[in-house]
Amino acid sequence: MTLLVPDRATMAEVRAGMTGRVAVVMTMGALHEGHRALMRDARKRAEHLIVTVFVNPLQFGPTEDFDRYPRTLDADLAICRAEGVDAVFAPTREDMYPTGQTSIKGAKVTVNPGPVGDILEGAFRPGFFGGVLTVVAKLLNVTRPDVTCFGEKDYQQLAMVRAMAADLSFPVEVVGVETVREADGLAKSSRNVYLSAAERAAAPGIHAAMQSGASLAGKGATAADVRAHVIAELPGGIDLDYVEVTSPDLGPAPESGPARLLFAGRLGATRLIDNIPLTVEAK
């Protein structure tokens, strides 16, 4: 049976009744196959599985899509039931932020994401990682999991959650789960529903351009060559935030060896992100 848990006090009671290992998958709802992959991975790692559904105001900038973000709790519950989730924690904003915080700027005590919080996504979404890490810390405190699964689709977020757990001594194992894609290569995302038919048709070109760049890396191209190639191959109509090649831990691009290729940009009004691994070979 899947319990719908509406507030922190009830969550504490439900959590106290769980014996054995507990896994948590944190989401903003509008669940899709990517979230289901996290649930299936988490399910294997623990006796109990909690899914959180909360659209966190602290991680949205003033001009971002907090108000129009898809909210589909009934459908989300049906998916959680089908995945054998024990409890869906879906609190209100007032329950999560009882002293009334509605933005990262208005909040008093928050998690400082450090310098990695200012690059890539952080450079284009100021305050984003402070908002994410603050709510992740709160959700860890409320649900007290042994293990938590995050998607590689949000690669920097996964890295930052790992860093927070290590640096702030959260007793939790953070597991990364590979990106789930549509058949045409587009990374599944709750925000894909915003795309018009024409934008949806163009969107797989992002992953295709990235794969093309990654294959070039295998033939001796430098990180800078790969970056320029991906930018040139992107479909028309993209308002680019960044294409970057970094080390796997988001440091400077290596001259050779494993690396990460990351993209962010807008197709119409929809902001999309993606990333893939690649190997840079010394010339």
Ligand SMILES: Nc1ncnc2c1ncn2[C@@H]1O[C@H](COP(=O)(O)OP(=O)(O)OP(=O)(O)O)[C@@H](O)[C@H]1O
């Ligand atoms: N395609 C995917 N494959 C694997 N994990 C995913 C995928 N999409 C989202 N996730 C993971 O699910 C968790 C919750 O993400 P979230 O609810 O923001 O979904 P989303 O589809 O990424 O939405 P958004 O459109 O807001 O980015 C995160 O750990 C995220 O990385």
Ligand SMILES: CC(C)(CO)[C@@H](O)C(=O)[O-]
């Ligand atoms: C981790 C998270 C649930 C925090 O609000 C969110 O950033 C997301 O859905 O990836």
Ligand code: BAL
């Ligand atoms: N998917 C990460 C949360 C966000 O984009 O707001």
